[in-house]
Amino acid sequence: MKILKETLSKQNKKIELYGNDNNNKNLIIGVFHGDEPQGDYLINEYMKFNRNSNLLFIPCLNPDGMALNTRQNSNNVDLNRNFPTKNWIINEDKNYFGGNEPASEIETKFVIDVINTYKPKIILTLHAPYCVVNYDGEAKEISTKISEIINYPVEEDIGYATPGSFGTYAGKEKGIPTITLELDETIDVQELIKPVHKIFDYLSIL
């Protein structure tokens, strides 16, 4: 697959968007949180064997956090609280600190740019460790199908407000069906290949 867009993180690590020129329209994003590295491996494995895929992939959105094994990026910002939603606030809780202003981070700007350029129809983000399928926007049917493939329950609402979250930004405010897949981190990532790749296959025919 080709690199369609790339940028450098604060620590000069590459953040890349992969795709083909074949009308790809669904986007999959790995490693929003640096201590949830499964997505990078699972996406790279998929791309090796599906070179003509019509999907768009950002295997690792947060390479600095992945190198540091932190949830946040190297500015101590939780990217999943840094999106310019209507309810964005300065969060004083340092575990969920979303920056001093919305979209302050390179990684956040990159995703916004990708969405504005490629206008994906559906977005899937890969997280860990809760073993659930969350969604924002009109994604109930898709989430149910994903739930059947991986055998995690669907949860429409995680029960608390998440100002600046990607789901609120893309799913609720931009109206793009957005699924947050929370993977099991207690099993070997190899065991996730089969169900997760089946989910990618499913998204490639929608």
Ligand SMILES: [Zn+2]
């Ligand atoms: Zn996460």
